[in-house]
Amino acid sequence: MKKVLIITYYWPPAGGPGVQRWLKFVKYLPDFDIQPVVYIPENPTYPIVDEGLVEEVSKKAIILKNKIVEPYGLASVFSKKNTKGISSGIIPNQKKQTFSQKAMLWVRGNLFIPDARVLWVKPSVKFLKEYIKEHNIDTIITSGPPHSLHLIGLQLKEELKVNWLADFRDPWTTIGYHSALKLSSYADKKHKALESKVLNNADTIIVTSKTTKAEFEKLTTKPIEVITNGYDVEKVVTKSLDEKFTLAHIGSFLSDRNPKILWEVLSELIRENDEFAQKFELKLIGKVSQEILDTIERLGLKSHLNNLGYVSHAEAIQHQRKSQALLLVEIDSEETKSIIPGKVFEYMVSERPIVAIGPKDSDFAELIVSTNTGSFFTYSEKERLKSTLLSHFEKYLQKELKVYPVGLQQYSRKSLTQKLSLLLK
16 A cells, blocks of 8 residues: 655644545545555644544554644733634734734744744654655655645655645635735745745645636646545434524635625515515634624624634534525635635535625636536625525525436536546655
8 A cells, every 4th residue: 555645734633624635545545555654733823623523534544753843832822812813814804903913924024934833843854854764655645734834845845756736725826815924024925935945846736626726827847736635424413404594604604705786685584575584594613803703793683693603624614504594705805716615515515505705717617517516796786695595595595405416426526536646656
């Protein structure tokens, strides 16, 4: 059985979307005659913890751990709330940032390049060089963000000539929050230089969307493979659908994703339709920025809000399957067209209609439409959004609200792992 070393930061008990991709690849790689060896931090500072995911770690995986110096752990002594928010990607609107938030963002962007886990690079290279030589490993995979992990791969490639696959779950310099890091000209150039060095030294680059592939093709001639995120066959006890007309958003809800068009539509429907006002409930599951909560309150939706906060992955799956409709929102910008949120695949197999809002020509728009799992709206399509929600509500009243997906098998975690395995042979 071929051994492959996988270098990742997010691993159970880490919660959130970052952990799911490699947790599932590792689960299925042994089915394709590949022994996964997973290298993770021994003492990480995870912004979200889900102890339930520990039970999902494959018993066939070899797990290696090494200590990490976490600046976020030190920063939390001074401001635990700001540290957890920024480390999980929830960055306050620039106009509403406090002095401490601005300072933390500046430090994060300018002193820790490419990110706050860069101090793990040197000890990891030292540790892994010996392990790779001792166990005759010839293939390694690095997964980012944090993109500093690609620097581990870069050094191991240079020193040991191993076959190196760099997996980008998200882009590097075009990711949504990159411009919010208050980068100096020097820091911006260094980010781009490191990104270029990684892209031009890895043997194969893996991305999660065709738009990211097109972006990277302008920066490198190395082979780039698209392997999306996906869904797994979850053992979930099916519960009856919510009695209310619930619209559920699952996952982090960032300030820049604030869909004012949606809040306005819902506010109008509540004023214009008494039955809608009686039966509608907005469920927010996960970390939600204060700015979004303020907008919801300002538009008179607070009495319809059920803000559940972060829940375990298993509980999130339950909500996906019993909610009447599912909300998916992406930032309205050119940079976010390439983002395909990991949860969209779990949404797609829930058989609940997806209401998706994002920038025109988004990769995830094409995905939802082609699989017949929901509707996509740009931030300017207010009337069509209103009409669709009203249509969903009428079908809900008739107990006929459902979708009929097509072509989902290609996005199963096992099918995607088979695609990955072909790159590793």
